[in-house]
Amino acid sequence: MSKQLNVALIGNPNTGKTSVFNQLTGLNQQVGNYPGITVEKKEGVCKLPRGVKAHILDLPGTYSLNASSLDENVVIELLLNKNDKDYPDVAVVISDVENLKRNLLLFTQIKDLKIPTILVINMADRMERKAITLDVEKLEERLETKIALVSSRKNQGFDQLKELIANYKSLSVEPCVNASVIAPEYFDRLRKAFPKQDLYKLWLVITQDVNFGKLDRNEMQGISSFKTESKSNLKRLQQKETIVRYQFINGVLKETLTVDHLAAKDLRSRLDRVLTHKIWGYVIFLAILLLIFQAIYDWSSYPMDLIDEGTAAVGEWVRNTLPPGAFTSLVAEGIIPGLGGIIIFIPQIAFLFLFISILEESGYMSRVVFLMDRIMRRFGLSGKSVVPLVSGTACAIPAIMATRNIESWKERLITILVTPFTTCSARLPVYLIIISLVIPDQKVLYIFSLQSLVLMLLYLIGFGTAILSAWLLDRILKIKKRTFFVIEMPNYKLPLFKNVAYNVIEKTKSFVFxxxxxxxxxxxxxxxxxxxxxxxxxxxxxxxxxxxxxxxxxxxxxxxxxxxxxxxxxxxxxxxxxxxxxxxxxxxxxxxxxxxxxxxxxxxxxxxxxxxxxxxxxxxxxxxxxxxxxxxxxxxxxxxxxxxxxxxxxxxxxxxxxxxxxxxxxxxxxxxxxxxxxxxxxxxxxxxxxxxxxxxxxxx
Amino acid sequence: MKCISVTFALFKFNLNKLITSLDTLKRGQKAIIKEFTLDMVPLKLLEMGCLPGNEVELVQIAPFKDPMYLNINGSHLAIRKETAIHITVETLSE
Known part of the structure; x- marks a missing residue:
């Protein structure tokens, strides 16, 4: 077997990177963690033309190589470390046809690292509706790359992409923007100090506060000591770099891309008018929450009853079938009832992850963040805390990991500390069984079941305690740090069945196991x-x-x-x-x-x-x-x-x-x-x- | 800073253009980004297209005018008022 080809998928958040990954790998994927940190590591295998096998790594979404979170650090650490076993032979940058300009910023940075790079323009099926025309050939020429126009929704363009990946050796590794123009003299000094190193890489090492692992450690330390510019000067230079890159991108796109803006007035603005409305926005959010709870309590009770009875029946069957003895009694009295207690929750977990992944995929979650930010801030939280608090109703673990995109450390810490108060699905079986034992099965006002009202009350208690303790913590904790809040408001998308299904299966599986x-x-x-x-x-x-x-x-x-x-x-x-x-x-x-x-x-x-x-x-x-x-x-x-x-x-x-x-x-x-x-x-x-x-x- | 806005406010009626800070825009109003206090604006915002010369439109505001949902040069994003006050813009006439 020849050496496996390492492919890294890189892209801005909300560009459909995960759909591309799912299309390439199908179910040949696994989710793990990067060693020592909780950043999710998604990898899979893809069969390319002529029997070549590719190892595909789905890197966390990032807007640029200027890392500001753990997830983004992973991207830059990998791209700078040639000795990493995952170091890509070819980088595939995923972009979204409607946000090409912004997506190309990251592309130019990666290109400048001299890694063979392919540009994927995703959601190509939307071009006609959005009246976008693109001169692909010219764009390839100007960016010195190969482009694959794909549509995950319609499963188009993936054969071409696989072909391009297999032929990665023919890709140009010429940089497209010369970053050193932002401070020629400074870069000159840099080049003289470290003649053997790649200039743009050096620049990243200097500006990024990331851990470079085993890579050329001594050399890197040598470079760090070269920090002759002050922090604010470096930031000024980074701003300059961004401007230079955008100038290049604007120039390229002027020649290759036309958008009829009138045709682009669309669903987004109409939906936003309602979904982010001062009143309707909140009403709809509340209605969606109610729907989720209804699904978890009501709809999932049917499969749960079946599972409960099934477990009891299996235990009985084992007892009657296997010869009596210590082993049988261990299985029938220890293992089966114990496992039954966890299998019973599969329906609820699946429902919860189903809703959460639909909300995320559709772009609605960002609107919730927008609507809730001001209210949450009053309690020392951020609008972005809503996502952890809502997903905390599934499980506090992914919820706490989802706090990473909260920029302010204080808001993030408070969110982490109070999230376990929200009623996670692990509390549910406890609640359900005790409620059914001690709360009478009655109707209140002829419609509402008393038992489900008690359950709802418990959820409210959970949320209430979380919010109140956040408010208290906000007063107690003395952390002062200036931070910024920026959130992208992605376009609305119909969630892809495949993405949602994989997500639900993956999350349920990892929870149950x-x-x-x-x-x-x-x-x-x-x-x-x-x-x-x-x-x-x-x-x-x-x-x-x-x-x-x-x-x-x-x-x-x-x-x-x-x-x-x-x-x-x-x-x-x-x-x-x-x-x-x-x-x-x-x-x-x-x-x-x-x-x-x-x-x-x-x-x-x-x-x-x-x-x-x-x-x-x-x-x-x-x-x-x-x-x-x-x-x-x-x-x-x-x-x-x-x-x-x-x-x-x-x-x-x-x-x-x-x-x-x-x-x-x-x-x-x-x-x-x-x-x-x-x-x-x-x-x-x-x-x-x-x-x-x-x-x-x-x-x- | 205040001083400048006041001065330019005098020209408002003549030119129908106004130099002001981003947080004073009304819903649906468009403007051109002029400059900003670099230390008060995150790099991420610049990377998303918030650069001098680019057009910005206020798409939606949450209650209490905070946060603000913007369309900067085709990028849709939301920022808090505390960041918006550090971005100077020139409004465009309708």
Missing amino acids: GAGKIILAISIVLWVLASNGPGENFRNAEANVLAQPEASSLPQEELDKRIASEKLEYSYIGYVGKAIEPVVRPLGYDWKIGIAIVSSFAAREVFVGTLATIYSVGSDEEETIKNRMAGEINPILGGPLFNLASGVSLLLFYAFAMQCMSTLAIVKRETNTWKWPVLQLVIMSGFAYVVALVAYQLLI
Whole structure:
């Protein structure tokens, strides 16, 4: 096999880079992380003509090589490091036909790095409607490149693009703009100091505050010491560079591009008039949020019920089919109920990511940012915090990663700190099961179900707490830094089915497997702890129960139940639970709930899985988790264990407690210190405990 | 800065052109970017086309005139008022 061809896709945000990537790689793609940072790394394989295989890397979107965020640093670090294993043999710059001028800025910068570069002009199918005409041949000549006109929507032009990539060796590597004209004397000095290095590369190293890894480290340090210009002077020069580049681009486009502006008055302005309207804009946003919640609660309940029953049936089947023994009981009582607790959430996660990715893809999310910025700023947040807060209802992890485009560190930090208050999907199974146990299934005002109103209330509590704590943090945190807010308002697009589908599949998959691993491990540990115990009491549980005077008068079924609970009580987990019990007793919980809470510090959804595992150890019946929980009796007060007081207390505990190790790990990575995640854990969980305590004591 | 705007305001009726800061534009109004305080305007904005000589149109304003949704030379973007006050423009007559 010959050497694989490395291809990097580079482009401005909103140019359809991801669609091009999806078209090139199909499902041959994987999403990972760049080592040490949480920037998403998307790569895939594409078959080119004549049996050549290309490794395609989808780099984060950036407006230029002047990096201002972690995501953008990745792009420039790769392009400057020839030793990186992903260093591209050919760069494919994606542009959007309607924003060609702005997109070409990045193109000229990459071209000046002397990397073979292909220009892709995407959304070519829109040219006619927008009355755009383009002299491709002339443009190729002026930019000294090859151009592929493609349309991801209509799947056109990709064969030509693949052909161009395969023939990358024939591409010119001549720069198109001579950046040194912005300060000839300065660049001259630079050239003399480092005669071996490429001039434009040197300039980038000097102006960019990025980590260059292993690359020519000593040389780079030597260059850094060459910083003879002040920071503001450098910025002035960068501005000059931008102007020079635009002069070049304007000149080129004048010869090659014509746009009939009258024909371009279009859907965008009409949609914007409504969607960013002072009143209608907010009404529509609210309506969309309601629709999303409706989908999550109502529509997904049907598949969820099926999954719940299915899991119980599979457990039953395993018990009846496999030969009895430790392994069967581990599978039937440990693994299946534990995994059932996570599989059940697939419908909700999928719905949530479906909506979020449609909102992002269509360009609507930017309008929300625009509408909400002023309001959010009052609470120390940014309009851009809306995206994390909304996607936080799916999962805090991608939400916290989505804070990266918030320019102000203070606004970003506050967003990171308060996002875990929003009701993530991991809280849902906990909420759903407890609500169905303790809130009566009634209608309010004939239409609204009381249970879903309570659920909605919990969401509002989540958002409310997030906003209020942001307001508090805004007052407490003393961070003063001047920052800027710029957001592109992309054109509206009909979301591409392929992009949305890939996104939903990818996100759901990573969520289920990520959480699945933890849950599987915890289920097994719990099962082992619950099926074994120290000392006589555990081994003799059966005999002890049978020895009780009333034993002979009890039916076999009841007897089995008593034996099972006696065993559980004297198992390892029983002892651990008993040790925790004094702490959770004032909140109205028994030791089993205590165990579930402790194990769900790994991830909230483990709560349901844990209770399922604990309750199914020793039980023979095919029963859903809910029925088992409903049958639990409070050992001290009598009556059902899950009543209104303990139920509300649990709901509130889960609304506020910081129970997700992965979120803490992400916060640590994004803030670069343990200070913030530890504070989050202590303050949120402490607050949750107090609120749950007060609620239980008031309601009992 | 203020001084200049006041001076030019006197010419308003004669020339129907006005040198002012970007945040005073009305919805739908167009202007030409004249200059800006470099330290107060992010490089990213320049890269998106906010350069002297380019045309800017105020597409939409959020409540309280903040942020402002602009069309600069074909690039659609939104910035806060606090940035807009540092950009000087010359309004175009309708």
